[in-house]
Every structure is written in structure tokens, then in C-alpha cells.
Amino acid sequence: MDEATGILAAKQLQGKPLSYNNIADADAAVACVRAFSQPACVIVKHANPCGVAVAKTITQAFSRAFQADSLSAFGGVVALNQPCTEETAAAITHVFTEVVIAPAYSTEALKQLATKPNLRVLEADVFAFKTFYEYKSVEGGFLIQEKDTRILTKENLNIVTTKEPTPSEMEGMLFAWQVLKHIKSNAILLTKENTTVGVGAGQVSRVDAVDIAVRKAGDNIKGSLLASDAFFPFRDSIDRIADTGIRAVIQPGGSIKDNEVIAACNEHGIAMVFTGIRCFKH
Secondary structure, three states, X not given: OOOOOHHHHOEXXXXXXXXXXXXXXXXXXXHHHOOOXXXXXXXXXXXEEEEEEEOOOHHHHHHHHHHHOHHHHOOEEEEEOOOEOHHHHHHHHOOOEEEEEXXXXXXXXXXXXXXXXXXXXXXXXXXXXXXXXXXXXXXXXXXXXXXXXXXOOHHHOEEOOOOOOOXXXXXXXXXXXXXXXXXXXXXXXXXXXXXXXXXXXXXXXHHHHHHHHHHHHHHHHOOOEEEEOOOOOOOHHHHHOOOOOOOEEEEOOOOOOHHHHHHHHHHHOOEEEEOOOOOOEO
């Protein structure tokens, strides 16, 4: 048998046995958190990121990811891309968490986590996950496709509106895109200061995904950035965010009604860029 890789190679340090959903959610969390070189935290609930943040320290990253949607984070899976410190562990133990996974733990951190004996604590090199294909079972067989490992840069972004995004907004949209491709389609993501503030995931209507993300963001929506995993087929989603304070939009483009969507952004004073590619996770 081949040597175990990915989440199956993780060492469990404490807690109850991993369930089917624990393994799936931990895999999804690691797939997202490993995309960032700065201290980052990803909290996954039912296979979708509900809180993601990049910060100066891993404790700050966890705190911001949790506060992004503390309601959804309850009973979630936490992935860290930096060693878990005593301070970080203490913060984690203050909320109900199913699984925490990190590349290492300090002795003091493990003592903190041990106060929650049912918490599943996994140790794994999150940057060593090198599988390039993903699989999906169907009746009588399975599908295989390459993972979306593309990293966008500013050069990939095509500004299509009269209003141009600021350099910091461009950076923020690149962060949003890195998270967006791990959210099930139809997906709308709102971010602010390298932190998610509203996630609309797995909706059959893109307008519904917008509505959910806006509602989740609440008062944090002002000054946020919106990312859409596929093009807007109509201008209705843009009209929906007209008075919310969203400053810029990143989306693939490619709709036959792109001009109408661009016009809507121009009317509402919202900057927009096209990526030319879509995520569209299924």
C-alpha cells in the first residue's frame, strides 16, 4: 500500500476518533489555509469556509476568522498554517470546536487543548499536501479533475469600470479569490482587511448567494470587497449591493450581458475587475 498522504498522514494527538465529516472538513480547511504564507486561519463548517483571516500572528488570525462568523464557527474545524501557541490554544478552547489541525503545537498549547478531551487535535505539515487531482463519486464510477491551484496576480486582473480599485483593494481582491475557490458554487464572498465578513455558499441562484453574504456581513459590509466565483448573468446582483458600501467587485466576466453589469457598477460608483477564469467549485 502507498504511504498515506494529505489529511490521512496527520498525527492525532488527542480526542475522539475522526468521523467521515471530520476528515472531509479537515481536508477542506487545509486545502484553503495552505494557500497563504502569512499566518492564517481557516474555519470550515460543512465543507465550506465560514471564517478565513490572514494576520500578523496566528492568534490574531484565529480571532479574526472566528469573529468573521462566530455563529457558523460553532462546532467547526480549525486549520492553522503556523504552529499553535499557548495563546492560540487558549482562544480555541473558549469555543466549541470539533477539530484543530496545525503543523506543530507548543507544550503549553497541548496542555491548554487537553482541557477539552473530546477535541480532536491533529498535527500535520499543511504545506506538504501535494495532491493535484480531486475525485467525486457518481453512480457506477467517479470523476477526476485537476485541482484549481492557480494563483492570480495583479497582472491577471482586468479593470473594466470607470472607477479603478486602489492598490490595497487589488490586494484584497486577490486574497478573496484565494478563499473563494474553496467555497461551493454558487458562491459570493465579502472580505475586508484580509478577513472574510460574509459567505454566501452553495446557492442555486447567484442573487440568493449575494443576499446571504450581505446579511452575514451585517455592519461590516461597509468598505468590503465582493468576489463572485462565476460571471454575473444579469445586473440584478450589482443593483442589490448598490447602497451597501461595497467598494469593489472581482469576477470572471464572460457573460453576454457583461456590458450591462459594467454599466451598473459605473452607475453605483463600484470598481470591478475581471479575472478571465472562474472557480465554480462543485
